[in-house]
Amino acid sequence: MSFEIKVERTENSRLSQLDPENIGFGKVFSDHMFLANFKDGEWKNARIVPYGPLSMSPATSAIHYGQSIFEGMKAVAHQSSDEAIALFRPEENAKRFNRSAKRMAMPEVPEELFMSGLQALLELDRHWVPRSAGGALYIRPYMFATDDYIGVKPSDTYCFAIFTCPVGPYYTKALRVKVEEEYSRAAPGGVGFTKCAGNYAGALYPTALAQKEGFDQVLWTDPLSHEWVEETGTTNFFAVYSDRIVTPALSQTLLAGITRDSVIQALRHLGHEVEERPLSVQELKDSLSQGQLAELFITGTAATLVNLDGFGHRGEYHSVMEQGNQQVSREVKHFLDELRCGATQDPFGWVQVL
Numbered sequence: 001m002s003f004e005i006k007v008e009r010t011e012n013s014r015l016s017q018l019d020p021e022n023i024g025f026g027k028v029f030s031d032h033m034f035l036a037n038f039k040d041g042e043w044k045n046a047r048i049v050p051y052g053p054l055s056m057s058p059a060t061s062a063i064h065y066g067q068s069i070f071e072g073m074k075a076v077a078h079q080s081s082d083e084a085i086a087l088f089r090p091e092e093n094a095k096r097f098n099r100s101a102k103r104m105a106m107p108e109v110p111e112e113l114f115m116s117g118l119q120a121l122l123e124l125d126r127h128w129v130p131r132s133a134g135g136a137l138y139i140r141p142y143m144f145a146t147d148d149y150i151g152v153k154p155s156d157t158y159c160f161a162i163f164t165c166p167v168g169p170y171y172t173k174a175l176r177v178k179v180e181e182e183y184s185r186a187a188p189g190g191v192g193f194t195k196c197a198g199n200y201a202g203a204l205y206p207t208a209l210a211q212k213e214g215f216d217q218v219l220w221t222d223p224l225s226h227e228w229v230e231e232t233g234t235t236n237f238f239a240v241y242s243d244r245i246v247t248p249a250l251s252q253t254l255l256a257g258i259t260r261d262s263v264i265q266a267l268r269h270l271g272h273e274v275e276e277r278p279l280s281v282q283e284l285k286d287s288l289s290q291g292q293l294a295e296l297f298i299t300g301t302a303a304t305l306v307n308l309d310g311f312g313h314r315g316e317y318h319s320v321m322e323q324g325n326q327q328v329s330r331e332v333k334h335f336l337d338e339l340r341c342g343a344t345q346d347p348f349g350w351v352q353v354l
C-alpha cells in the first residue's frame with residue numbers, strides 16, 4: 001500500500017526564532033504537521049501543512065468520550081553527516097499505536113502510512129532537530145475521533161496527525177517518587193497498556209498531590225493490593241541489585257516501554273543479568289536495608305534514563321542514591337546514547353538514519 005502525501009510548505013518558517021541553548025520541553029513546535037483522515041472505512045487525504053490550529057465541531061466525539069490515543073518518539077542528530085538525523089525503533093511505536101487503537105475501538109493506521117507520514121515530515125523539518133548535546137526533536141503521532149455526534153459509540157471518522165517539537169532534557173536531576181497506595185493508574189482488563197489520553201488525565205490529580213508532598217512523581221503499584229511496583233508517570237522502573245537488575249514484568253496494567261525493552265536488551269548485551277518479574281515494595285525496602293539495592297532508575301522516550309534519588313512509602317523516605325555510584329545506569333545510558341547518534345556501532349539494527 002502506498003500513500004500519496006500532498007505537501008503545502010510554510011511561507012514563514014519560525015526556525016530562526018529557535019534558541020538552541022534554551023529549548024525547554026514541549027512549548028515550541030516545528031514548522032509543519034502531517035494529517036490524514038479516516039472516512040468511509042479508509043485513510044485518505046494524507047498531507048503536510050503548516051503547523052497551526054485545527055478547527056472542529058463542539059460535538060467532536062473525542063472530546064466527550066475520549067477516543068484519543070498518542071505516541072511519543074524522538075529524532076536525534078546523527079554523526080554520519082552534518083544533516084543526518086536518526087529515529088530509534090520507530091516501527092515499535094507504530095505497532096504500539098495500533099495496539100492502543102484496537103483497544104479503543106479505533107481503526108488501525110497502516111504502518112506504511114505511519115512511517116511515510118513521519119519520514120516526509122522529518123525530511124521537511126529536519127533542521128528543527130537540535131544538534132546541541134542532550135537535544136532532540138520530540139515527535140507526537142496521535143489519533144482522535146472526529147464524528148460530530150454525541151451518541152456513545154465508536155466514531156466513524158478519525159484524524160491521524162503528527163507534529164514535532166525540539167526539546168532539551170525532560171528531567172535534569174534525580175527524582176523522588178511516592179509509592180502510591182490510594183489511587184490506581186490501571187486495572188486488569190482496563191486500558192493501562194495503551195497510550196490513551198484518559199490514562200494521563202487520571203494520573204494528574206494523584207501526581208499533583210504527591211508533588212504537594214515534595215515528590216516529583218508517583219510510583220504506581222498494582223490496583224488490588226498496592227504491594228507490587230508497576231511504573232512511574234510516563235516511565236518504566238528498574239532496580240539495580242549488586243548482582244542483577246530487576247524490572248516489573250509486563251502486564252495489562254503496564255505500558256510496554258520501547259526504552260524499557262531497549263534497556264533490557266542493552267543490559268544483557270553488556271553482560272548484565274536482567275529479571276522481568278513481579279517486584280514488591282517490601283523487596284525494595286528489604287534489599288535496601290541489606291545493602292543490596294544499589295540504584296533505581298526510570299526509562300522512557302521523553303525522560304530517556306533518569307536516576308531516582310529514593311522513594312517515599314507510608315510517610316517514610318528511603319534514600320537509594322547514596323547507596324551506589326550509578327554505575328549501571330550510567331553505563332547503559334551511555335551505550336544507548338552513543339548508539340542513537342552513531343558514535344558506536346548498532347548491533348541491534350535499531351537506528352534508522354534519514
Ligand SMILES: Cc1ncc(COP(=O)(O)O)c(C=O)c1O
Pocket residue numbers: 072195231232233234235236255256257258259260299300301302
Ligand atoms: C505510562 C508510560 N509508561 C512508560 C513509558 C515509557 O515508554 P517508552 O520507553 O516507549 O517511551 C511511557 C511513555 O511512553 C508512558 O506513558
